[in-house]
Amino acid sequence: MDLSDSPGRHEGEAAEAVSGTGDGPAPLLIEATRGAMVESRHQVSYAVSDVEGRIVRHGGDIEGPVYARSAIKPLQALALVESGAAEAFGLGDAEIALACASHNAEPRHVETVLAWLARIGCTPDDLECGPQMPARQADAAALLRGGGKPGPEHNNCSGKHSGFLSVARHLGHPTAGYIRYEHPVQQRVLGLLESMTGLDLSDAPRGVDGCGIPVIGIPLGNMALAMARLGDPGDQPEPRQAACARIRRAMAAEPFMVAGSGRFCTEIMTVTGERAQIKTGAEGVYCGTLPDLGLGIALKAADGAGRAATVAMGRLLVELQAITAEEAERLGDVLTPPVLNRAGRRVGELRAKSI
Amino acid sequence: MDLSDSPGRHEGEAAEAVSGTGDGPAPLLIEATRGAMVESRHQVSYAVSDVEGRIVRHGGDIEGPVYARSAIKPLQALALVESGAAEAFGLGDAEIALACASHNAEPRHVETVLAWLARIGCTPDDLECGPQMPARQADAAALLRGGGKPGPEHNNCSGKHSGFLSVARHLGHPTAGYIRYEHPVQQRVLGLLESMTGLDLSDAPRGVDGCGIPVIGIPLGNMALAMARLGDPGDQPEPRQAACARIRRAMAAEPFMVAGSGRFCTEIMTVTGERAQIKTGAEGVYCGTLPDLGLGIALKAADGAGRAATVAMGRLLVELQAITAEEAERLGDVLTPPVLNRAGRRVGELRAKSI
Numbered sequence: 001m002d003l004s005d006s007p008g009r010h011e012g013e014a015a016e017a018v019s020g021t022g023d024g025p026a027p028l029l030i031e032a033t034r035g036a037m038v039e040s041r042h043q044v045s046y047a048v049s050d051v052e053g054r055i056v057r058h059g060g061d062i063e064g065p066v067y068a069r070s071a072i073k074p075l076q077a078l079a080l081v082e083s084g085a086a087e088a089f090g091l092g093d094a095e096i097a098l099a100c101a102s103h104n105a106e107p108r109h110v111e112t113v114l115a116w117l118a119r120i121g122c123t124p125d126d127l128e129c130g131p132q133m134p135a136r137q138a139d140a141a142a143l144l145r146g147g148g149k150p151g152p153e154h155n156n157c158s159g160k161h162s163g164f165l166s167v168a169r170h171l172g173h174p175t176a177g178y179i180r181y182e183h184p185v186q187q188r189v190l191g192l193l194e195s196m197t198g199l200d201l202s203d204a205p206r207g208v209d210g211c212g213i214p215v216i217g218i219p220l221g222n223m224a225l226a227m228a229r230l231g232d233p234g235d236q237p238e239p240r241q242a243a244c245a246r247i248r249r250a251m252a253a254e255p256f257m258v259a260g261s262g263r264f265c266t267e268i269m270t271v272t273g274e275r276a277q278i279k280t281g282a283e284g285v286y287c288g289t290l291p292d293l294g295l296g297i298a299l300k301a302a303d304g305a306g307r308a309a310t311v312a313m314g315r316l317l318v319e320l321q322a323i324t325a326e327e328a329e330r331l332g333d334v335l336t337p338p339v340l341n342r343a344g345r346r347v348g349e350l351r352a353k354s355i
Numbered sequence: 356m357d358l359s360d361s362p363g364r365h366e367g368e369a370a371e372a373v374s375g376t377g378d379g380p381a382p383l384l385i386e387a388t389r390g391a392m393v394e395s396r397h398q399v400s401y402a403v404s405d406v407e408g409r410i411v412r413h414g415g416d417i418e419g420p421v422y423a424r425s426a427i428k429p430l431q432a433l434a435l436v437e438s439g440a441a442e443a444f445g446l447g448d449a450e451i452a453l454a455c456a457s458h459n460a461e462p463r464h465v466e467t468v469l470a471w472l473a474r475i476g477c478t479p480d481d482l483e484c485g486p487q488m489p490a491r492q493a494d495a496a497a498l499l500r501g502g503g504k505p506g507p508e509h510n511n512c513s514g515k516h517s518g519f520l521s522v523a524r525h526l527g528h529p530t531a532g533y534i535r536y537e538h539p540v541q542q543r544v545l546g547l548l549e550s551m552t553g554l555d556l557s558d559a560p561r562g563v564d565g566c567g568i569p570v571i572g573i574p575l576g577n578m579a580l581a582m583a584r585l586g587d588p589g590d591q592p593e594p595r596q597a598a599c600a601r602i603r604r605a606m607a608a609e610p611f612m613v614a615g616s617g618r619f620c621t622e623i624m625t626v627t628g629e630r631a632q633i634k635t636g637a638e639g640v641y642c643g644t645l646p647d648l649g650l651g652i653a654l655k656a657a658d659g660a661g662r663a664a665t666v667a668m669g670r671l672l673v674e675l676q677a678i679t680a681e682e683a684e685r686l687g688d689v690l691t692p693p694v695l696n697r698a699g700r701r702v703g704e705l706r707a708k709s710i
Contacts (some may be wrong), residue, residue: 141504145499
């Protein structure tokens, strides 16, 4: 069964069993403990798809539309590679990984974006993503102590936006307004998403992302299918296959550029290398591709909590054996993050209940 | 029916109707929209109690233990007033409101804490709450640009901690270790909470708060009763009545000191004055007292989301007519906050579904 015909349906299951109204497998429960009890609880819906669109594992609602937010940046980056822009501008792993990134705006992230913009004849003023303070206190402090202030190059999406500008430059489109739904760059990205998810998205619900680009409602099942295809694009045209491989290689080679110091995406990919590429998104979304297994993962915390999505992704990676037991032990707190108080004392933890 | 005997039971209702297992009134649903659809959803349990412990309105689980976190600072501050410490040290509305505060560490908050500490013969080194960056970017930037770094006086709880230090000083207890469960100041606070909630809390589940003090698991129904008693302590001993009135008066007179610029607590209390005092807590808790109505409110977002707790409190205040329709219109975005992207564009909103 192909998800492009019937999103999110488990082969051999009755249709109502995955309706997400309570009869199908339950969402993953993530708990935040403090001292003697569970303080808060999150529910995470998730889908794991193979490249044929067979849902091999799921829980919760995987048919209702979800905004993938930044979790599908690796899919959006296909436009940068497939259009020939990446090659024409001589972009390397660092830039391509940045196009897939929600970065911390650490010095290397920002310097690489600025050099990239200069290479395509643009400046930070061309970025339409809005300003954002660097994520880490030390970087924010250094910026402010030097008399600076956050600009669009510090926005966690500045790599993705530099990618969009590169496509516009390469194809001769105007750069102004490149974030609008109607702009040829965004229409190209929409076409790529349709092709990878197997859906006609022209009537899908949409809105505006934190960085100004369109967000499109896509069921988790189809998001997982698209991520499976990113990892194993054997049924795709040759240029798409090459672009998928290029993006995976860049993320595996430059995990720091995809997020940054201490970040879950970076920590996990530093361990998994080419075995798994994962990407976080705002409002509790996470996507991942497992090329060796031919599987894609998409998940969403119903309440939008990033802490829950992170723990859920870690749990799925372990369950799917994309992370070995030995690696899981080494990762420790990365998979089961402590809750710390302001003095740095461990007062609880985040944990997944058994699937 | 008194909550001290049977927490969270609605008079005339069958016991199972408020068990929180699905048969009672549903939790309040808070939605975060973006463009054409709801992006994330929160469930908020809530209890509204009168001073007799009758639950006059509720939804979701109000019997399971909840850490009230900072939402019961006005109850903890009773120790400061009732012990005589506030009077002995000549504390005014500003300091007492700060004792009830999760403040932004704006200049007036920090200056008032520093002057208060000096008055009781203490310094910021005596605060055991840990450091925290000021909440607002402009204040953080000013601190860093001046070569400073965040200290415990910038911790949002520094007023509460100054209150604890004042009690220790006034009663001749050691100040070191004042945050520990066994310290006489915390035992005094525990006794106050038992008296106000009508519960024996000696075996209640507990943990450590973000600022290092004990947190105690208390059902929402009993938390609401305690808040009702804060507003209308007619059945309490005279010193308790006077302390409750003093705290309400300080919060009403100095709403800025309870939170700060642009904060929900401050915006609401600026409008409601002596009619309603409300207080936010971490992990999605909110408490409030409505002295004129003789009601107390306690609520908790199951997932710990502060944005949901805020919108739920606004909705309850409107439903209970603690905020008039005309005031609600004037408050506008305060009650239904916009979701903004980084460029400041309105891309969605937070809203409560009908109770």
